Amino acid sequence: MQTWLILFGIDSLVNLFSITTNWHLLALVSKSLLMPFLIAWFVSNIPDNSRPRLYVIAALFFSWLGDVFLLVDAPKFFMAGLVSFLFAHLLYIFFFANVIYAQTEKQKWNPWIFGVIYLYAVVLFFFLRPHLGALQMPVFVYAATIATMLVCSIQAFKNNGNRQTYFCVAGAALFVLSDSLLATNKFYHPFEGASFCVMLSYIMAQYCIVRGAITYLSGN
Structure with a gap:
């Protein structure tokens, strides 16, 4: 149903508006609704119970948990958010790996992309390392995981034959961008418009991955 996508789009605009106007309560509410709307859109388009579908739903659920945890500005909640998004990326990796496994003609891994x-x-x-303190290992693991997600998305869809599935690759790349901006702003040096840029790239990342997944799973 396109209704859920429309609601997601409206909520995204509301969230970005709340960031630019420093409307804290509206930002909290709108951010917590983003993933539920996206899950509803995905489920309404892909009604079966296949394993790839469940991977995407679970990834969006852990993303929602991460969104909620990061609403609280406290070290423990930041770590909880980090772990939640780590699971989300792992689940997206499982989804992309399933696509790779299902390919009738296996594609060679490109070492340059890798x-x-x-x-x-x-x-x-290593740019952020001097500023990470006790978070060096968690951030290293997270960085390796999200890089793996991007690599797997490219491997899964680079020769898929359907340009719409390239949205998954764009989404994974935007996720890397969003997390890079977030990490730079949090650990290195805060910059003007960081929250807006992080959320805009994050919203676009999740939308692109889900749109590509819908195209792939529906066979369109």
Whole structure:
């Protein structure tokens, strides 16, 4: 049903508006509704109970948990949010791995793509490392996981034959961008418009992954 997508779009605009106007309560409420609307849109388009479908739903659920935990500005809640999004990325990896496994003609892994993405993750980690304190290991694991998600998305859909599934790749790349902006703002140096940029790229990332997943799973 497109109604859920429309509600997601309206809620996204409300959330971005609340950030620009510093309307804290509206930001909290609108952010907590983003993933439920996206889950409803996905479920209404993919009604079966296949394993790939469940991976996407679970990834969105853990993303929602991460959103809720990060609403509270406290170290313990930040760690809870980090772990929640770590599980979300792992579940997206499972989804992309399922797509790779289902390919009738196995595609060779491109070492250049693999190398560039992981090099970016390593450079970003060492750039932030002096400012991470006790979070060095959790952030390293998180960076490696989200880089793996992007690599797997490219491998899954680079020769899929349906350009609509490329939305998954765009979504994974936008997720890397969003988390990079968030980490830079939090650990290195806060910059103007950070919250808006983080949320905009995050919203677009989740939308793109779900849209690509719907296209793939529905066979359109």
